Amino acid sequence: MDRIEAMRAFVTVVNEGTFTRAADRLDTSPQLVSKYISQLETHLGVRLLNRTTRRIHLTEAGSQYFQRAQQVLSDIDDMENQLGDLQTEAQGLLRISAPVSFAIRHMAPLLSEFQKAHPAVGIDLQLNDRKVDIVEEGFDIALRIGRLKSSSLIAKRLAPVRLVLCASPAYLEQYGTPERPEDLRDHRYLRYSYMDMDAGPSVHKWLQGNDRNNTREMISNNGDVLIKAAIAGAGIVLQPTFIAGAAIREGKLKVILPEQEPEHMGLYAVYAHRQLLASKVRSFIDFVDGFFGEPPYWDRFE
Structure with a gap:
């Protein structure tokens, strides 16, 4: 049994809700996905899922394993992507959504310096104060300000917002x-x-x-x-x-x-997922981290 593939099949089943959708996502058959789950349960000696004709339900052991397995797979993907990035120059068009006033006042120097460091990356910056749907609207990254609620998106805090x-x-x-x-x-x-x-x-x-x-x-x-x-x-x-x-x-x-004075909010870079993160996205996230200073330069007025 390939434990990593079995673990990935299990996590995908939980995220997708059915064996059929998980098989589509993994580009394999529902029978093979079911086989992976059975092998994993046999290897661990516990039942991870309770199956009915319509739905699947995590057992207590399955719920605990799911949280750890997600993190293990994410760490593996991050490690492989970082190694791949050493051989891949950041390139392509980077689509960014950002709040209007923040972008007008503070984004131009950031983007200028970023393109000097990564000349093969083009920038498409769209300004909008509404919360865009990153996946549906085709953005690589959105900068958001507030107190972010739990979601399936990945968020990196860049600076406090006072x-x-x-x-x-x-x-x-x-x-x-x-x-x-x-x-x-x-x-x-x-x-x-x-x-x-x-x-x-x-x-x-x-x-x-x-x-x-x-x-x-x-x-x-x-x-x-x-x-x-x-x-x-x-x-x-x-x-x-x-x-x-x-x-x-x-x-x-x-x-x-x-x-x-209200509790500080945050400026975040939000993106869709960690897996197979494009070099242009990872390069931008690494570049913007710490760019505005600590505290950020706009707070140095007292």
């Missing part, structure tokens, strides 16, 4: 500087429409008030617009420092209620 509450000195002089969260209910709020409402619940509670249709709000799906409105004295804004940092450093905006 949210600050700020307003222009002129606005604060005219309307007063909030000293407590409850003071925010008397102020105009410049709200980013994609903002996660659990990011800083105390701040959002007072900024939005009890009325979700608060007439004191200005709402936009672009953070740069809101920052420019805040600089012009339109109200108080909660935005990441990779957008607001320059204005804060230049004195155009002032941070308020720093003790109420």
Whole structure:
């Protein structure tokens, strides 16, 4: 018995849900997949799957084995891919999805330096603040900002993303500087429409008030617009420092209620899978890791 192939057959059956779909994925027959599973169970001395006419169910032993087997196979694939990369130059078109404001402000130097290091790689950068479907829309990598939930995608954290509450000195002089969260209910709020409402619940509670249709709000799906409105004295804004940092450093905006700063989010590189990862993707992930500094350069305004 080829234990690696048997292990791969087992993991694929669990992921696909049926022997038939697993066989299609492995380009083999359902009978051979079933044989691999039986041999694996005999070798281990435990039942891994309970089979019915319609579904398969993991046993307790199967569930434990599945988690470890997934990691073993991933490590094997990573090792083989890395060895292959030593012989393969990164090349081809790299399709990247990135948030609009972050990309406009921070992606050009990164991509320029990356292409100097990997001249055979072309770049197709698409800007969009919505969460794209990487597989369906044909992206190699998506940069995402937030607190990522569990999914089948692989995510590598690249940098912390800090949210600050700020307003222009002129606005604060005219309307007063909030000293407590409850003071925010008397102020105009410049709200980013994609903002996660659990990011800083105390701040959002007072900024939005009890009325979700608060007439004191200005709402936009672009953070740069809101920052420019805040600089012009339109109200108080909660935005990441990779957008607001320059204005804060230049004195155009002032941070308020720093003790109420929400928990940091993260900037992530998200991609579909570890297995058979193309050299162009691996090279980009390795290159961007640490590129922005620790802390990231946009936070160096205090």
